[in-house]
Amino acid sequence: MEITYQTIGYIAAILTTASFLPQAFLTLKTRDTESLSLGMYSIFTLGVSLWLVYGLSISDKAIIFSNAITLVLCMSILSMKIYNTVTRDRS
Amino acid sequence: MEITYQTIGYIAAILTTASFLPQAFLTLKTRDTESLSLGMYSIFTLGVSLWLVYGLSISDKAIIFSNAITLVLCMSILSMKIYNTVTRDRS
Numbered sequence: 001m002e003i004t005y006q007t008i009g010y011i012a013a014i015l016t017t018a019s020f021l022p023q024a025f026l027t028l029k030t031r032d033t034e035s036l037s038l039g040m041y042s043i044f045t046l047g048v049s050l051w052l053v054y055g056l057s058i059s060d061k062a063i064i065f066s067n068a069i070t071l072v073l074c075m076s077i078l079s080m081k082i083y084n085t086v087t088r089d090r091s
Numbered sequence: 092m093e094i095t096y097q098t099i100g101y102i103a104a105i106l107t108t109a110s111f112l113p114q115a116f117l118t119l120k121t122r123d124t125e126s127l128s129l130g131m132y133s134i135f136t137l138g139v140s141l142w143l144v145y146g147l148s149i150s151d152k153a154i155i156f157s158n159a160i161t162l163v164l165c166m167s168i169l170s171m172k173i174y175n176t177v178t179r180d181r182s
Contacts, residue, residue, distance in 0.1 A: 005148040012145055015138030022130030035123040039113030047106030054103055057096040 010062070017066040020073035033081040041078040048074055101153070108157040111164035124172040132169040139165055 027033060048071045055063030118124060139162045146154030 005145060008141055008148065009145040012138050012141035015134050015141060017138075019131045019133075019135035019138055022134070023128040026128045026131075027126065030126065032126040035118065035121065035126045037114040037117045040110045040117075042110075043106050043113070044110035047103050047108075047110060050099055050103035050106060054096060054100040057099065 013062060013066050017070050020070055020077070024073040024076050027077045027080050031080060031084070033077075033084045036077065036081050038081050038085060041074060041081055045071070045074050045078050104153060104157050108161050111161055111168070115164040115167050118168045118171050122171060122175070124168075124175045127168065127172050129169075129172050129176060132165060132172055136162070136165050136169050 027036070048067050051063060051067040052071060055061075055067055118127070139158050142154060142158040143162060146152075146158055
């Protein structure tokens with residue numbers, strides 16, 4: 001089987017998208033977000049949202065699909081981080 | 092100024108690349124990786140490496156540049172996570 005450049009691109013996209021699954025599971029399971037950067041997840045979520053807008057603009061299914069999944073995952077991590085930050089500041 | 096789809100794509104790429112800066116700074120400063128997923132950073136680093144291979148294959152400067160930066164950042168985070176995991180298991 002010949003591995004084309006396009007295949008490498010697809011595998012890369014699947015890996016960078018799938019990578020947020022174990023982080024989301026860990027974060028939702030332990031509810032621990034101490035060493036997660038609020039700045040990272042804020043900027044990353046905004047960036048992924050723009051990737052989704054871009055994908056929709058040029059009707060690229062691969063960009064739409066991978067960023068829609070990543071958006072759900074990084075938003076769940078960001079939500080937990082914001083929740084912990086707000087409740088910690090109140091206590 | 093008209094914002095083109097291409098501009099949205101570039102801003103998205105800059106944001107998702109830059110987002111790892113605050114995480115890398117936080118991780119290297121506090122050395123705390125407790126709530127970071129080893130699975131995420133392992134898979135993500137492999138994915139970004141393949142994005143770099145893909146970028147080099149098709150000679151796309153934007154893909155090469157953004158993934159080279161992200162690779163340095165996520166490898167520094169992954170290294171700290173592996174270091175903490177190994178030293179914790181030994182103690």
